[in-house]
Amino acid sequence: MNCRLHTEGNVALVTPRNTRLDARIADELKDQLLAVVRDGHARIALDLSGVDFVDSSGLGALVAVRRQLEGQGELAIAGVRPAVMKLFRLTRLDRVFRLFDSAPEALAALHN
Amino acid sequence: MAGGAITLSIDSTLDDVALVGRAVRAICRALPGGARAASDVELCVVEAVNNAIEHSYGGLRGQRVDVHFIACDGWVEIEVVDHGRGFGDSGPPCLVAPDVLDEGGRGLYIMHALMDEVTFRRENSCNVVRLTRRLGRRRLPS
Numbered sequence: 001m002n003c004r005l006h007t008e009g010n011v012a013l014v015t016p017r018n019t020r021l022d023a024r025i026a027d028e029l030k031d032q033l034l035a036v037v038r039d040g041h042a043r044i045a046l047d048l049s050g051v052d053f054v055d056s057s058g059l060g061a062l063v064a065v066r067r068q069l070e071g072q073g074e075l076a077i078a079g080v081r082p083a084v085m086k087l088f089r090l091t092r093l094d095r096v097f098r099l100f101d102s103a104p105e106a107l108a109a110l111h112n
Numbered sequence: 113m114a115g116g117a118i119t120l121s122i123d124s125t126l127d128d129v130a131l132v133g134r135a136v137r138a139i140c141r142a143l144p145g146g147a148r149a150a151s152d153v154e155l156c157v158v159e160a161v162n163n164a165i166e167h168s169y170g171g172l173r174g175q176r177v178d179v180h181f182i183a184c185d186g187w188v189e190i191e192v193v194d195h196g197r198g199f200g201d202s203g204p205p206c207l208v209a210p211d212v213l214d215e216g217g218r219g220l221y222i223m224h225a226l227m228d229e230v231t232f233r234r235e236n237s238c239n240v241v242r243l244t245r246r247l248g249r250r251r252l253p254s
Contacts (some may be wrong), residue, residue, distance in 0.1 A: 023162045056218035075166040
């Protein structure tokens with residue numbers, strides 16, 4: 001797992017280099033996102049525009065970070081592709097995370 | 113490919129699951145009416161293989177997971193077979209929609225939601241998860 005990280009104040013944009021967020025990399029993704037939180041970025045936009053597959057373990061990693069941030073920050077999701085969006089809807093996680101069409105939109109919302 | 117069967121076998125490591133998932137999706141897409149179901153079938157096969165590796169084998173490498181893919185008459189049937197402990201004496205857990213903020217427990221829910229039929233059985237020291245999905249049209253209501 002390898003992510004690109006771009007920060008603006010306490011807002012971070014995290015972009016996974018993997019095209020799949022699955023059981024193989026779920027723990028690593030969670031650890032990397034929590035490291036971003038520990039570094040002082042409580043508002044995170046995760047850009048999934050390059051991700052074409054997510055499984056239940058990948059979703060579990062996102063939920064774990066969301067729970068860690070409860071009341072202290074936010075994990076927003078950007079650029080979700082249709083097949084992945086179907087999974088967010090199926091699992092009702094589209095009601096848990098704020099979803100944005102693009103990373104710039106997510107960053108703008110997190111700055112406000 | 114209008115019908116037929118193929119078996120894919122991998123070692124019990126999460127590193128190889130994507131390989132099976134991509135192969136299953138490609139096979140499904142090659143079937144008449146299969147394009148629409150391909151992503152759902154891939155996801156459900158990945159979930160079943162993940163369960164075999166992480167739960168039935170407890171993460172132990174060096175074991176075998178077989179994926180039998182059968183296509184016939186507008187349907188696909190996939191059996192995911194392992195030789196681990198399976199779900200134990202209690203059988204598969206009851207299907208309950210997980211709480212939205214649970215970190216785990218979504219795999220079985222996803223399989224049941226996206227397939228027309230999901231069954232579990234244990235035979236000859238094997239655990240078999242059978243996934244069935246109709247192609248081409250909307251899946252049957254559950």
